[in-house]
Structure formats: C-alpha cells, structure tokens
Amino acid sequence: MRLNGKVAIITGGASGMGRSTAILFAREGACVVVADVDRSAGEQAVAEITAAGGKAIFQSCDMQVESQVEELVKTAEAHFGKLDILFNNAGIEQPRTPSDELDTALFERVIDVNLKGTFLGCKYAIQSFLRNGGGVIVNNSSVSAYANVGCNLSYAASKGAIMSLTRVLAIEYARRKIRVNAICPGVIDTGMNRRNLDLAEDPAALEQAWMSATPMGRMGTGEEIAETVLYLASDQSSFTTGIGLLIDGGRVAT
Ligand SMILES: NC(=O)c1ccc[n+]([C@@H]2O[C@H](COP(=O)([O-])OP(=O)(O)OC[C@H]3O[C@@H](n4cnc5c(N)ncnc54)[C@H](O)[C@@H]3O)[C@@H](O)[C@H]2O)c1
Numbered sequence: 001m002r003l004n005g006k007v008a009i010i011t012g013g014a015s016g017m018g019r020s021t022a023i024l025f026a027r028e029g030a031c032v033v034v035a036d037v038d039r040s041a042g043e044q045a046v047a048e049i050t051a052a053g054g055k056a057i058f059q060s061c062d063m064q065v066e067s068q069v070e071e072l073v074k075t076a077e078a079h080f081g082k083l084d085i086l087f088n089n090a091g092i093e094q095p096r097t098p099s100d101e102l103d104t105a106l107f108e109r110v111i112d113v114n115l116k117g118t119f120l121g122c123k124y125a126i127q128s129f130l131r132n133g134g135g136v137i138v139n140n141s142s143v144s145a146y147a148n149v150g151c152n153l154s155y156a157a158s159k160g161a162i163m164s165l166t167r168v169l170a171i172e173y174a175r176r177k178i179r180v181n182a183i184c185p186g187v188i189d190t191g192m193n194r195r196n197l198d199l200a201e202d203p204a205a206l207e208q209a210w211m212s213a214t215p216m217g218r219m220g221t222g223e224e225i226a227e228t229v230l231y232l233a234s235d236q237s238s239f240t241t242g243i244g245l246l247i248d249g250g251r252v253a254t
Pocket residue numbers: 011012013014015016017018035036037038061062063064089090091092093113117140141142143184185186187188189190191192193
C-alpha cells in the first residue's frame with residue numbers, strides 16, 4: 001500500500017490514463033478525487049473504485065475555469081481533510097492540421113485546457129501543499145514536447161510548455177517539501193488516440209506510422225502509465241524533482 005493515508009486529485013480521471021491511475025492509487029490506499037468534465041464516466045470510475053473497497057469521490061471540474069479548479073482543491077480538503085498529490089492529467093488533442101491552416105480558436109482551446117489547466121491545477125494544489133507541509137505533483141506532458149509527431153502544433157506547444165512549467169515549479173518549491181515532475185507518454189491506447197485514428201484519412205496508415213516510430217512496436221497501456229505515475233507520486237521517488245519521465249516504448253531514443 002504505497003499511498004496509505006494520502007489524498008490525491010486526478011484530473012481527467014474519468015477515462016484513459018487518469019482512470020487507470022485513479023484505480024491504482026485507490027488500490028494503493030489513497031483517497032481519490034476523480035475530477036473531470038465527463039460526469040457520467042467519472043461517476044462510473046468512482047463506482048468501480050468503491051465497489052472494490054477503495055475511497056473515491058467525483059468532482060465535476062473544467063480545468064479551464066479558475067473558480068472550478070479552486071473549488072476542486074477545496075472539495076478534496078473538505079472531504080478528505082488535506083491534499084497530498086495532484087495528477088494533472090486532463091488534456092485534449094488537436095486534430096492533425098497543417099499549421100498554416102490551424103484555426104486560432106482551436107489553438108486557444110488546446111492551450112487553455114492543456115497548459116492553463118495544468119497551471120491552475122498547480123497553483124491551487126501548491127497553495128494547499130504549503131498549508132499542509134508539502135506534496136507532490138505529476139503533470140502529464142508528452143513525447144510531443146521532444147519529438148515531432150506531425151501536424152499538431154497547438155498540442156506540441158502546450159506539452160512543451162508543461163515541461164518548462166514543471167521545471168520552474170520544481171526549483172521554486174524544492175525547499176518547501178513540494179516535488180513537481182512530469183510524465184512524457186508516447187502512443188498510448190486511450191480514447192484520445194482512438195479519436196485521432198477515427199479522424200485520420202487513412203487510420204491503418206496512421207497506426208502503422210505510430211508503430212514504426214515506436215521501437216517496441218506497440219501502443220502503451222493506461223495501466224503502464226499508472227504504474228509510473230504511482231512511482232513519481234510516492235515516496236519511492238523522494239529525491240526526484242523537475243524531470244520529464246519518458247514512457248514511450250523507445251520512441252525518443254530513435
Ligand atoms: N493517449 C496518448 O497517446 C497520450 C500521449 C501523451 C500524452 N497524453 C496526455 O495524457 C492525458 C490523458 O489523455 P488520455 O490519452 O488518457 O485521453 P482520454 O481522452 O481518454 O482522457 C482525457 C480525460 O480528460 C478529460 N478532460 C478533457 N478536457 C477537460 C477539461 N477541460 N477539464 C477536465 N477534464 C477534461 C476528458 O473528459 C477525459 O476523461 C492528456 O493530457 C493527454 O494529452 C496522451
């Protein structure tokens with residue numbers, strides 16, 4: 001039970017990597033707040049956790065809206081007494097588009113959800129950690145911060161900025177018992193990539209391109225991501241801060 005007595009917020013916890021992480025964290029003893037814009041899927045994740053004997057609640061939260069993020073942290077504190085861990089995971093994709101044709105409103109939306117949402121999560125979690133004597137943040141960046149995955153400028157820009165934000169916060173709060181790290185997943189089999197495939201002109205060709213860019217020749221799973229988030233969120237990584245941990249089947253090594 002590596003998270004016994006810990007309280008964790010998982011944004012985007014209704015689906016994909018967030019859902020897998022919420023289930024694993026609860027199994028490891030954490031009290032989990034599943035936060036998402038998708039109430040129905042979020043409540044299903046909570047029902048699965050509680051049916052297995054874990055502790056979890058759902059909180060509706062749009063990470064673009066500051067008052068809702070502030071309320072999310074207050075809810076964790078009110079319900080479970082404190083906050084120890086934030087997995088800042090909520091994010092959206094950008095459909096593949098030549099950058100000179102990218103709709104400016106879509107650019108702003110991707111930056112708002114992925115980057116501003118990550119900033120707001122960090123801002124209110126850190127305020128809570130400072131009241132509580134410390135805490136841990138794991139931000140969800142991407143291999144897109146390092147490798148060109150093609151025609152998704154706003155997504156890559158948001159994920160690159162999440163790495164910069166992670167390093168700034170890690171240094172700023174290193175002596176206040178707050179650790180801030182990021183994960184950089186490669187191609188993971190979640191709703192996001194199923195939607196990317198559905199939107200592709202030739203889904204089979206896109207999937208083949210992903211596989212040939214990944215030395216391990218397969219997609220990662222939400223469960224593999226959850227195990228890495230658990231490592232970074234737990235005391236097992238107590239001397240680690242300011243890093244982006246690649247979980248990419250070897251992609252960036254190529
Ligand atoms: N799937 C991949 O290959 C991949 C690779 C690298 C990074 N990521 C990142 O992983 C994270 C999780 O994505 P996933 O692949 O599990 O996809 P997913 O679509 O299955 O899950 C994303 C979740 O975020 C929620 N969400 C979206 N906008 C939100 C908002 N404004 N406020 C709160 N919740 C919101 C969605 O409802 C959904 O439950 C994202 O940040 C994504 O960019 C994904």
